[in-house]
Amino acid sequence: MSALDQPRVEDSVVILLRRLHPRLKALLAQYRIPHPDTEDLLQQALLALVYQHPNIQHPEAWLMGTLRNKCRLYWRERRRKLYETVDGALLEGLAGPQAPGQEETELRHDLANALERLPEHCRSLLSLRFSQGYEVPELAERLGYRPSSINKTTTRCIAALARYMVYLGPGGKKAEHD
Amino acid sequence: MTEIHPTPEALEQFLLGQLATPEMREIARHLLTGCQRCHEVTATLWEPTDREEELSLAEDVEAVREEPRDRYDEVLDRVFQKVLAAETVVAEQRAAGRKLFAELMQISAERRHLLLSNSQRFKSWMLCECLIEESLAAGFEEPRRAVEIAKLATLAADRLQPEDGPSVEALTGLRARAWAHLGNAYRILFDLASSEQAHAVAEALVEEGPVALLDRARVLVLLASLRLDQRRFPEALQLFDRGAYIYKKLGQWHLLGRTLIQKSLVCNETGDSDSEMTLLRRALDLIDPQAEPRVFLSARHQLIKALHEGGRSREAFALLFHTRPLYLKIGDRSSLLRLRWMEGQVAFGLQRSEQAEVAFREVREGFGELGLEYEAALASLDLAGVYIVQGRTADVRLVAEETLAIFQKHNRQQEAITALLVFRDAARLDQAGLALVREVSDFLKRARNNPELHFPPSS
Numbered sequence: 001m002s003a004l005d006q007p008r009v010e011d012s013v014v015i016l017l018r019r020l021h022p023r024l025k026a027l028l029a030q031y032r033i034p035h036p037d038t039e040d041l042l043q044q045a046l047l048a049l050v051y052q053h054p055n056i057q058h059p060e061a062w063l064m065g066t067l068r069n070k071c072r073l074y075w076r077e078r079r080r081k082l083y084e085t086v087d088g089a090l091l092e093g094l095a096g097p098q099a100p101g102q103e104e105t106e107l108r109h110d111l112a113n114a115l116e117r118l119p120e121h122c123r124s125l126l127s128l129r130f131s132q133g134y135e136v137p138e139l140a141e142r143l144g145y146r147p148s149s150i151n152k153t154t155t156r157c158i159a160a161l162a163r164y165m166v167y168l169g170p171g172g173k174k175a176e177h178d
Numbered sequence: 179m180t181e182i183h184p185t186p187e188a189l190e191q192f193l194l195g196q197l198a199t200p201e202m203r204e205i206a207r208h209l210l211t212g213c214q215r216c217h218e219v220t221a222t223l224w225e226p227t228d229r230e231e232e233l234s235l236a237e238d239v240e241a242v243r244e245e246p247r248d249r250y251d252e253v254l255d256r257v258f259q260k261v262l263a264a265e266t267v268v269a270e271q272r273a274a275g276r277k278l279f280a281e282l283m284q285i286s287a288e289r290r291h292l293l294l295s296n297s298q299r300f301k302s303w304m305l306c307e308c309l310i311e312e313s314l315a316a317g318f319e320e321p322r323r324a325v326e327i328a329k330l331a332t333l334a335a336d337r338l339q340p341e342d343g344p345s346v347e348a349l350t351g352l353r354a355r356a357w358a359h360l361g362n363a364y365r366i367l368f369d370l371a372s373s374e375q376a377h378a379v380a381e382a383l384v385e386e387g388p389v390a391l392l393d394r395a396r397v398l399v400l401l402a403s404l405r406l407d408q409r410r411f412p413e414a415l416q417l418f419d420r421g422a423y424i425y426k427k428l429g430q431w432h433l434l435g436r437t438l439i440q441k442s443l444v445c446n447e448t449g450d451s452d453s454e455m456t457l458l459r460r461a462l463d464l465i466d467p468q469a470e471p472r473v474f475l476s477a478r479h480q481l482i483k484a485l486h487e488g489g490r491s492r493e494a495f496a497l498l499f500h501t502r503p504l505y506l507k508i509g510d511r512s513s514l515l516r517l518r519w520m521e522g523q524v525a526f527g528l529q530r531s532e533q534a535e536v537a538f539r540e541v542r543e544g545f546g547e548l549g550l551e552y553e554a555a556l557a558s559l560d561l562a563g564v565y566i567v568q569g570r571t572a573d574v575r576l577v578a579e580e581t582l583a584i585f586q587k588h589n590r591q592q593e594a595i596t597a598l599l600v601f602r603d604a605a606r607l608d609q610a611g612l613a614l615v616r617e618v619s620d621f622l623k624r625a626r627n628n629p630e631l632h633f634p635p636s637s
Contacts, residue, residue: 012265013261013265014258014261014262014265017254017258017261018258021251021254024254025250025251025254028250029250032223034194035249035250035253038250038253039253039256039257042253042254042257043257043260043261044344044345044347044348046257046258046261047261047264047344047345047348048344048345048347048348048390050261050264050265050268050344051268051303051307051343051344051348052392054272056392056430057430057431057432057433058429058430058431060429061428061429061430062392062428062429062430064429065391065427065428065429066390066391066392066428069391069427073388077195078193078194078195081195082192082193082195085192085195085199085202085203085206086206086210088199088203089202089203089204089206089207089210090206090210092203093203093207106211107207107210110207110210110211110212111210113212114210114212163224165206165209165210165220166193166209166217166220166221166223166224167220167221167224168221169212169214169217169221
């Protein structure tokens with residue numbers, strides 16, 4: 001059996017974890033990961049370290065980098081859901097076949113105000129999508145985007161709208177892509 | 179404007195995507211009205227940007243040290259306990275994986291496949307890791323064995339389930355690595371079509387994800403090496419850059435160093451010698467010569483070569499002088515021959531033809547004895563270059579005939595033989611010049627990785 005096969009007490013992952021405890025905690029707090037979700041994120045990163053430990057140099061940097069990436073992915077997944085919600089809410093409220101009522105008129109007004117804060121190309125794209133009910137392929141054709149890129153562009157514009165709604169707000173600066 | 183405001187808890191759940199669709203949509207509509215009061219809550223809950231995070235982490239760590247224990251501490255303690263238990267188990271699995279590998283190598287190829295496909299005992303994560311490592315180690319020395327072992331790794335990886343390892347992400351990463359190493363082994367064997375197929379599987383796994391960053395970087399860098407061999411240089415550069423970015427992010431400086439060395443090869447091929455040398459110098463700063471002497475030596479070797487090829491033979495000579503102890507320390511025959519070869523090339527660059535001749539003769543014979551006829555042929559061409567400069571046309575003819583004969587005996591690569599025939603015919607007519615020697619030499623170097631190349635090049 002080679003030396004690599006033996007558990008190496010001196011560089012045990014647990015010793016590393018004790019040393020990194022404050023930094024791990026600070027990172028999780030900084031990303032505002034809710035406590036119930038923390039355990040999964042942390043456990044996945046740490047178990048991956050245990051499995052790959054012999055092949056990883058500078059495990060501190062690896063662990064912090066990996067956990068930071070997991071925190072980012074955690075938020076990316078939540079944001080994706082948020083964008084879908086914003087998109088769904090507006091499609092449902094504006095692109096339906098029913099005649100415009102009071103609620104829809106208000107929604108159109110609010111959307112128009114929000115779009116004012118977005119870059120020009122997002123304004124055009126989202127107006128066509130929400131106010132005039134254009135489907136994605138039609139948007140590509142009308143606005144001159146490649147079919148392969150229109151989905152990404154649409155998502156980015158919805159993201160800019162969501163960012164305005166949640167983060168920048170009416171008093172904030174102009175919303176841009178992520 | 180809607181009069182009823184969502185509670186702060188509901189807003190937080192909204193941002194985390196934890197509410198039912200109707201409630202999510204209701205809050206989205208409310209926020210669209212530009213409600214200042216709710217916006218004040220949501221703005222504080224938005225994910226921090228990377229820049230803010232990098233700037234304030236050090237301060238946060240200090241603040242955390244001062245804080246009383248909280249729920250994060252409880253979670254950390256709980257996870258640490260689990261990891262402690264897992265560490266012992268994984269160490270045992272690693273040892274068991276090594277034993278399984280040794281056992282597997284004792285039996286016939288057919289039985290290996292059978293056991294990996296059916297035996298519960300051979301369904302092992304660490305066996306798969308071991309197969310990947312061994313395929314990499316076999317690499318250039320035994321490329322066919324590397325392919326065979328990498329195939330076993332893909333078989334082992336495809337049979338594993340997420341519960342056999344740390345996570346789904348790790349399993350996808352393991353599979354992607356196994357396929358990427360198979361692609362790499364095929365690449366070393368110059369079977370670029372099979373390499374492309376294996377890499378396509380690895381790429382698809384990475385795209386589908388999720389895959390851990392380190393695994394992603396490893397797959398990208400192996401694919402970059404294929405693109406380099408395929409002479410698809412812009413793609414190779416882009417892939418090396420993506421890999422390097424991840425290694426940097428994860429603080430894996432030695433892997434970053436290795437990647438920069440590989441990237442420098444692209445610059446060498448495209449004739450961008452300034453970038454090549456810059457990359458090699460950065461790589462040398464990142465690689466620990468004590469921990470990875472071979473990698474360090476290969477970077478130094480390439481830098482000496484780049485200096486020499488860039489017409490800076492004096493600097494190359496000085497660096498070669500300082501690197502000699504490392505060549506001697508590594509001490510295997512191939513490394514020593516490469517040292518001698520480089521000495522000959524630098525001496526030739528410094529117009530020390532006699533020294534160069536002696537070195538090239540030794541190198542040609544040495545590679546011939548090792549059965550490395552390709553290297554022997556290239557050293558012969560260097561020797562012919564010396565004779566051309568000295569006006570020794572009879573010796574040029576002799577070297578041309580000998581080289582062709584050796585190559586025809588051991589190598590079936592028709593286009594390489596064609597190139598040597600052109601050189602031999604020119605030598606017979608006393609018309610072989612340095613330019614032709616360089617052309618043939620460059621062609622042999624490129625044709626080795628690409629048997630589809632034609633001589634003379636169509637351009």
